[in-house]
Amino acid sequence: MSAEARLRHYASVFDVVEVNSSYYAIPDVRNTVRWVERTPPEFVFHVKAYSLMTGHHPRAETLPADVVARNALRAHLYLLDTHADGLHGGTGTPFDWAALQGVGPRCLVAGGLRPDNVAVALATLAPLGVDVSSGVEFPQTPQFDRTTHDSPLTTPTNGGGKDPRLIQAFLEAVRSYDKRAE
Numbered sequence: 001m002s003a004e005a006r007l008r009h010y011a012s013v014f015d016v017v018e019v020n021s022s023y024y025a026i027p028d029v030r031n032t033v034r035w036v037e038r039t040p041p042e043f044v045f046h047v048k049a050y051s052l053m054t055g056h057h058p059r060a061e062t063l064p065a066d067v068v069a070r071n072a073l074r075a076h077l078y079l080l081d082t083h084a085d086g087l088h089g090g091t092g093t094p095f096d097w098a099a100l101q102g103v104g105p106r107c108l109v110a111g112g113l114r115p116d117n118v119a120v121a122l123a124t125l126a127p128l129g130v131d132v133s134s135g136v137e138f139p140q141t142p143q144f145d146r147t148t149h150d151s152p153l154t155t156p157t158n159g160g161g162k163d164p165r166l167i168q169a170f171l172e173a174v175r176s177y178d179k180r181a182e
Helices: 003-013 029-037 065-069 097-106 118-125 164-181
Strands: 016-019 044-047 078-080 107-109 141-144 152-157
Touching: 003 016, 065 097, 078 097, 097 107, 097 118, 107 118, 118 164
Parallel strands: 016 044, 078 107
Antiparallel strands: 141 152
C-alpha cells in the first residue's frame, strides 16, 4: 500500500494521526500540503517537534540549509557534504552550493567535487578548504561474470584507485581559482 493510500485509509478510520518523522527531519512543505489535500478538513495532524527544538542533537544532514547559512547553531566551522541514505560518505554527488552561500569562510566543502566544478564551489562558497575523494578516482567500470563473459555483475568496481591525472587537474583548478581570488 502506498503512503498516499495509507494516509487516506487512516483518515477514513481515525480523526487524528501523529507525525513522528518530523522529529528526525523537518517535513518538506510539498509533502505537508499533500497530507492536507489527502485528508478531510477536520482531520488533525499531531506533529512531533523537530529534535533540535527539544534539546536533542539532530543528524547534521537534516538541518535546513537556511539554519546552516545563518549560522543559527553558532558553529565555528561546518563541513558541508552531500548525504545519501545508507552511505557514510563518498556519494560523489554535489549539493546546491548557492543555498549555503551565507556560510562562507566558516566551512570546508566536500561532496561531488571534481576538477570541472571545484572552481564554481570555491567561487560560490569561498570556503576555508575543499575535500575530494571520488571526484579524482578512476572511472567505474562494470565487472563481467567470467563464466558467461557477457552479463555484468551488479556491483561496479574501480579498485578505489585515484587517477593521478584527475588529482593534477583538480589541484590546477584550485590553484587557478586561488590566483584569480588574490
